[in-house]
Amino acid sequence: MVNGAENQSPHHVAIIGGGFGGLYAAKALGNAPVQVTLIDKRNFHLFQPLLYQVATGTLSPADISSPLRAVLSNNKNTKVLLGEVTDIDPDAQKVILRGEEVTYDTLIVATGVSHHYFGKDEWETLAPGLKTVENALEMRRRIFLAFEAAEKETDPEKRRAWLTFAIVGGGPTGVELAGAIAELAYSTLKKDFRNIDTAETRILLLEGMDRILPPYKPELSAKAAASLKKLGVTVLTKALVTNIENHVLTVKQGEQIEQIPARTILWAAGVKASPMSKVLNQRTGVELDRVGRVIVEPDLSIAGNPNIFVIGDLANLSQDGKPLPGIAPVAMQEGEYVAKLIEQRLAGKPAPPFRYLDFGSLAVIGRNAAVVDLGYVRFTGLLAWLFWVFIHIYYLIEFDNKLIVMIQWGWNYFTRKRGARLITGNESLGIVAVDVNGDYYVPGESKSTVEV
Amino acid sequence: MVNGAENQSPHHVAIIGGGFGGLYAAKALGNAPVQVTLIDKRNFHLFQPLLYQVATGTLSPADISSPLRAVLSNNKNTKVLLGEVTDIDPDAQKVILRGEEVTYDTLIVATGVSHHYFGKDEWETLAPGLKTVENALEMRRRIFLAFEAAEKETDPEKRRAWLTFAIVGGGPTGVELAGAIAELAYSTLKKDFRNIDTAETRILLLEGMDRILPPYKPELSAKAAASLKKLGVTVLTKALVTNIENHVLTVKQGEQIEQIPARTILWAAGVKASPMSKVLNQRTGVELDRVGRVIVEPDLSIAGNPNIFVIGDLANLSQDGKPLPGIAPVAMQEGEYVAKLIEQRLAGKPAPPFRYLDFGSLAVIGRNAAVVDLGYVRFTGLLAWLFWVFIHIYYLIEFDNKLIVMIQWGWNYFTRKRGARLITGNESLGIVAVDVNGDYYVPGESKSTVEV
Numbered sequence: 001m002v003n004g005a006e007n008q009s010p011h012h013v014a015i016i017g018g019g020f021g022g023l024y025a026a027k028a029l030g031n032a033p034v035q036v037t038l039i040d041k042r043n044f045h046l047f048q049p050l051l052y053q054v055a056t057g058t059l060s061p062a063d064i065s066s067p068l069r070a071v072l073s074n075n076k077n078t079k080v081l082l083g084e085v086t087d088i089d090p091d092a093q094k095v096i097l098r099g100e101e102v103t104y105d106t107l108i109v110a111t112g113v114s115h116h117y118f119g120k121d122e123w124e125t126l127a128p129g130l131k132t133v134e135n136a137l138e139m140r141r142r143i144f145l146a147f148e149a150a151e152k153e154t155d156p157e158k159r160r161a162w163l164t165f166a167i168v169g170g171g172p173t174g175v176e177l178a179g180a181i182a183e184l185a186y187s188t189l190k191k192d193f194r195n196i197d198t199a200e201t202r203i204l205l206l207e208g209m210d211r212i213l214p215p216y217k218p219e220l221s222a223k224a225a226a227s228l229k230k231l232g233v234t235v236l237t238k239a240l241v242t243n244i245e246n247h248v249l250t251v252k253q254g255e256q257i258e259q260i261p262a263r264t265i266l267w268a269a270g271v272k273a274s275p276m277s278k279v280l281n282q283r284t285g286v287e288l289d290r291v292g293r294v295i296v297e298p299d300l301s302i303a304g305n306p307n308i309f310v311i312g313d314l315a316n317l318s319q320d321g322k323p324l325p326g327i328a329p330v331a332m333q334e335g336e337y338v339a340k341l342i343e344q345r346l347a348g349k350p351a352p353p354f355r356y357l358d359f360g361s362l363a364v365i366g367r368n369a370a371v372v373d374l375g376y377v378r379f380t381g382l383l384a385w386l387f388w389v390f391i392h393i394y395y396l397i398e399f400d401n402k403l404i405v406m407i408q409w410g411w412n413y414f415t416r417k418r419g420a421r422l423i424t425g426n427e428s429l430g431i432v433a434v435d436v437n438g439d440y441y442v443p444g445e446s447k448s449t450v451e452v
Numbered sequence: 453m454v455n456g457a458e459n460q461s462p463h464h465v466a467i468i469g470g471g472f473g474g475l476y477a478a479k480a481l482g483n484a485p486v487q488v489t490l491i492d493k494r495n496f497h498l499f500q501p502l503l504y505q506v507a508t509g510t511l512s513p514a515d516i517s518s519p520l521r522a523v524l525s526n527n528k529n530t531k532v533l534l535g536e537v538t539d540i541d542p543d544a545q546k547v548i549l550r551g552e553e554v555t556y557d558t559l560i561v562a563t564g565v566s567h568h569y570f571g572k573d574e575w576e577t578l579a580p581g582l583k584t585v586e587n588a589l590e591m592r593r594r595i596f597l598a599f600e601a602a603e604k605e606t607d608p609e610k611r612r613a614w615l616t617f618a619i620v621g622g623g624p625t626g627v628e629l630a631g632a633i634a635e636l637a638y639s640t641l642k643k644d645f646r647n648i649d650t651a652e653t654r655i656l657l658l659e660g661m662d663r664i665l666p667p668y669k670p671e672l673s674a675k676a677a678a679s680l681k682k683l684g685v686t687v688l689t690k691a692l693v694t695n696i697e698n699h700v701l702t703v704k705q706g707e708q709i710e711q712i713p714a715r716t717i718l719w720a721a722g723v724k725a726s727p728m729s730k731v732l733n734q735r736t737g738v739e740l741d742r743v744g745r746v747i748v749e750p751d752l753s754i755a756g757n758p759n760i761f762v763i764g765d766l767a768n769l770s771q772d773g774k775p776l777p778g779i780a781p782v783a784m785q786e787g788e789y790v791a792k793l794i795e796q797r798l799a800g801k802p803a804p805p806f807r808y809l810d811f812g813s814l815a816v817i818g819r820n821a822a823v824v825d826l827g828y829v830r831f832t833g834l835l836a837w838l839f840w841v842f843i844h845i846y847y848l849i850e851f852d853n854k855l856i857v858m859i860q861w862g863w864n865y866f867t868r869k870r871g872a873r874l875i876t877g878n879e880s881l882g883i884v885a886v887d888v889n890g891d892y893y894v895p896g897e898s899k900s901t902v903e904v
Contacts, residue, residue: 043596043875060512062872069644070873079646082600082875100604133876144495148534152552192521194531420514421522423495423534424585 010035010077011346014095014104016085016276018045018068020328021110021312024335030075032343037102039095041084043067049328050392051130052173055139055266056180057421065133085111085276090283090305106307106342109276109294110335113313113326116270116291126244127265130173137424139266143181144423146264147189150196161261163201166249168241169269170207170214172363175224177266178205179366182231188421203232204260206239206251208269213371215325216361220371223380227365271326273314284308289316298353300338309338317354324356328395333357364388462487462529463798466547466556468537468728470497470520472780473562473764476787482527484795489554491547493536495519501780502844503582504625507591507718508632509873517585537563537728542735542757558759558794561728561746562787565765565778568722568743578696579717582625589876591718595633596875598716599641602648613713615653618701620693621721622659622666624815627676629718630657631818634683640873655684656712658691658703660721665815665823667777672823675832679817723778725766736760741768750805752790761790769806776808780847785809816840 011034015022018040026038047064054061072078087096088107095102115129128138143165150162165181167174185201192198205212205228211221212228212235225235236253243250249260273292281288286302287295293316296302300309300317312331317324324330333356341351360374362384370384379387463486467474470492478490499516506513524530539548540559547554567581580590595617602614617633619626637653644650657664657680663673664680664687677687688705695702701712725744733740738754739747745768748754752761752769764783769776776782785808793803812826814836822836831839 043600043873060514060872061876062512062874065874067644067873069641073643080644082603133874148495152533152535189521191525192519192532420512421495421519422514422517422585424513 011105011342012037012103013106013108013342014039014102015108015110016040016095017110017112017312018042018080019048019110019112019312019331021112021314021331021335022108023068023071024332025108025110025311025339026072026075026078026335028336028339029342030072030078032077032339033346034077034106034342036075036078037081037104038068038072038078039081039083039085039097039102040068041082043069043080043082045071046133047392047395048131049172051133051136052176052180054133054136054420055130055177056143056184057140058180060420061133061136085279087279088283090308093307104307106309108309108311108335108338109280109314110310110312110331111274111276111314113271113273113291113293115267116272117267118270120244123244123267127168127267129267130177139177140421141423142264142266143184144421147185147193147196147198148423149263151193152195157261159196160200160202161247162263163196163198164204164260164262165201165264165266166204166206166260166262167266167268168206169267170205170209170212170235170237171268172213172361174205174207174268175212175228175363175365177268178203178228178233178235179231179364179369182228182233183366184421186232201232203234204262205233205235206241207235207237208240210237212237213363216363216371216373217378220373220378220380224363224365224371227369227371227380231366231369271313277310277314280308280310299341299351300334300354311335311338319356325361327361329359330356362388362391463557463794464489464555465558465560465794466491466554467560467562468492468547469562469564469764470494470532471500471562471564471764471783473564473766473783473787474560475520475523476784477560477562477763477791478524478527478530478787480788480791481794482524482530484529484791485798486529486558486794488527488530489533489556490520490524490530491533491535491537491549491554492520493534495521495532495534497523498585499844499847500583501624503585503588504628504632506585506588506872507582507629508595508636509592510632512872513585513588537731539731540735542760545759556759558761560761560763560787560790561732561766562762562764562783563726563728563766565723565725565743565745567719568724569719570722572696575696575719579620579719581719582629591629592873593875594716594718595636596873599637599645599648599650600875601715603645604647609713611648612652612654613699614715615648615650616656616712616714617653617716617718618656618658618712618714619718619720620658621719622657622661622664622687622689623720624665624813626657626659626720627664627680627815627817629720630655630680630685631683631816631821634680634685635818636873638684653684655686656714657685657687658693659687659689660692662689664689668813668815668823668825669830672825672830672832676815676817676823679821679823679832683818683821723765729762729766732760732762751793751803752786752806763787763790771808777813779813781811782808814840814843 013034013036015026015038018038023045026036029036044065044067050064053059068080083097085095085097093104114131117123128135146162150159153159153162167178181203185198189198213221213224228235238253240252242252247263249262249265251258271291277288277292277294280286280294284305293314294310296310296315296317300311302308311334313326337354344351362372364370370388371380372384372387465486465488467478467490470490475497478488481488496517496519502516505511520532535549537547537549545556566583569575580587598614602611605611605614619630633655637650641650665673665676680687690705692704694704699715701714701717703710723743729740729744729746732738732746736754736757745766746762748762748767748769752763754760763786765778789806796803814824816822822840823832824836824839
């Protein structure tokens with residue numbers, strides 16, 4: 001079956017991926033004289049910057065997700081297709097899915113990146129990353145199960161391992177996770193346990209570089225580190241994880257090697273291009289960078305294929321000698337740029353190369369604390385936190401009215417409660433309980449200890 | 453390891469199950485001169501009456517769940533234990549969990565019921581029930597995937613099967629599910645698809661008795677049926693499901709046998725006691741009813757074991773010649789009664805037998821429509837719906853402030869949006885996509901068609 005371009009006339013734009021890049025491109029093409037097909041394997045757009053709040057029990061997945069069909073329902077020229085792209089054929093101008101094909105005149109690839117375990121793929125189950133809703137629920141399950149297991153554990157050493165949380169990677173995600181877990185342990189859960197004192201929880205943030213938030217200005221990194229310290233987080237810089245085995249993390253700092261027993265290890269380091277980049281490389285010969293991202297032309301198209309664009313985290317483009325960071329604002333601007341460029345081309349007009357307008361960077365550290373760097377001004381603390389809240393609400397509201405999130409945050413702020421701290425899973429498959437030996441098991445099954 | 457009763461003095465009450473019965477017993481014992489241990493295999497109380505709203509994409513699991521530790525954190529005499537009870541020893545007064553034991557002076561068993569497939573356990577995967585958060589997310593996944601599959605399907609007959617939803621069981625859950633799916637199909641999703649018209653969706657509600665909501669007064673059943681018809685639901689009474697196979701439902705109505713192709717079949721019929729009832733039967737010889745529920749004494753204890761109580765859906769107690777229904781208000785009153793009885797006993801005072809105070813029954817049919825039967829007064833329509841909203845919010849707020857739910861409902865009411873319509877699952881295990889042949893598959897895996 002061949003979808004799209006059923007009637008010959010309108011120019012057909014196929015977009016692969018409904019993240020910030022793909023969705024902003026689709027939205028910007030809503031009134032253009034084109035047909036649009038947005039293909040995603042999930043039926044919703046995920047507001048990834050807030051995924052750590054799902055992982056730590058503040059928000060629910062639906063609070064930060066918008067159904068793609070709903071977001072685009074008023075764009076009459078746009079179709080949403082739920083499916084997984086397995087290949088492309090640039091000569092025939094076709095995208096190949098399971099059992100179906102979509103022809104295109106212009107193709108936009110925006111499939112993003114996943115985590116990179118520096119060649120240690122076996123660490124993925126030991127230290128889950130945070131890219132999908134399922135990742136976040138897995139983190140949430142592990143975090144809250146760890147406190148449950150500690151409550152049951154009588155051996156002080158083992159209990160300490162359950163109460164040790166190690167976050168690998170000191171970028172914004174790692175910083176935000178560490179801050180949120182600190183609030184959980186030292187505030188939210190304080191009165192909930194009878195055998196353990198959650199104040200004994202140890203939270204480690206490990207960063208390989210010499211400071212956390214390396215892309216930020218050094219003084220902001222220092223302020224963020226100070227805020228984390230105040231919250232109770234131990235920040236280790238120049239710290240490389242060399243092994244994860246038997247619930248022990250091996251960390252190398254300079255010449256010093258430390259073995260840290262930690263039952264909960266969360267991964268917030270390294271990126272790896274999604275499989276579409278290899279497909280593009282094989283089909284078009286386009287060059288990939290070290291982590292597999294696609295090296296794009298100044299107009300975000302790929303060499304030799306002016307009608308194929310790569311945007312968002314999957315694209316590698318340098319500006320003023322520095323590669324653009326893999327963050328939502330870059331993806332959004334790229335999506336809008338390509339939409340505009342397609343319209344210009346159809347009108348026979350030239351388009352200038354893409355230029356990213358940096359409005360600044362920000363990271364939240366915990367209740368009342370964040371760092372904001374707008375380039376011309378930098379600030380930290382409560383003001384930065386309020387700024388962070390405002391920006392995130394603003395973008396969430398753009399899609400679907402997520403006022404509810406603001407109310408939830410307001411409520412959490414005043415009560416310090418976290419209503420979403422459920423341990424869930426697929427009961428027939430998942431891990432939802434922990435026995436007195438600290439082994440995970442599946443309730444209802446005789447004895448199926450699961451190794452994580 | 454033996455938990456509980458570490459020091460000899462306080463009377464120790466062990467409660468198995470944190471549903472309405474167990475949780476209300478625990479809450480009511482908060483100031484009693486006893487030690488309480490509440491054991492549950494999940495870390496949260498689930499407000500089951502609203503589970504159908506999770507299944508149909510209005511609410512998130514966390515909106516209707518409260519962490520047990522948080523609800524009971526101020527009860528200093530109460531411990532929450534996450535674990536699965538596998539056995540009890542009434543002579544030694546011990547509850548046996550995996551690798552640990554809890555001794556008790558008084559035991560309250562409140563583990564509820566699950567679905568009964570009338571001996572056809574193989575139907576469980578074909579027609580999931582609605583008891584757990586995981587059940588609800590599975591239903592949600594199937595409902596929204598069905599529309600996605602229909603959108604891709606070009607064969608009109610197959611498309612019709614994807615757009616046919618059959619709900620088995622015309623009790624409150626079945627009625628509420630049917631009403632919610634009707635609103636989804638005929639209102640919420642109307643503008644979201646390009647190839648299908650969701651108005652063509654067929655929703656069948658199958659009830660074996662001669663009217664839906666059989667425990668209600670006949671005129672309310674008739675009003676509910678009329679409201680459902682107005683919403684677009686086809687109600688079939690005296691309809692027995694005799695087979696489910698190859699996505700075809702076989703329905704027998706009197707002498708007439710009909711084969712109905714339906715890709716989404718949801719189960720809202722029949723109850724089966726949880727495994728604890730067999731354990732009680734084996735260990736104490738207590739009598740069970742036809743579906744395995746425990747026949748209890750007038751004070752909710754079990755014959756020959758005055759210090760073991762069974763409450764909630766798991767208990768079978770008749771009042772005025774009629775068995776009490778398996779609904780939240782009965783469980784709540786039973787939990788509070790047993791708590792009071794324990795206090796009376798400790799004070800050396802007698803206690804009257806349990807008596808259920810029926811405040812009425814209610815079921816919601818859809819936006820603006822519900823039926824309420826308070827015994828002395830019965831009403832339907834918008835007023836009943838508002839009453840229903842008020843009652844549910846009131847009980848939700850009791851635990852944890854779920855004002856957020858009210859705001860979410862208000863928002864949904866005015867916008868007719870449903871923000872929680874995500875298709876999620878464990879990506880490595882779950883079913884999150886459907887291919888052009890209507891086969892479910894797991895993205896990222898070569899070709900692992902999953903039969904459901």
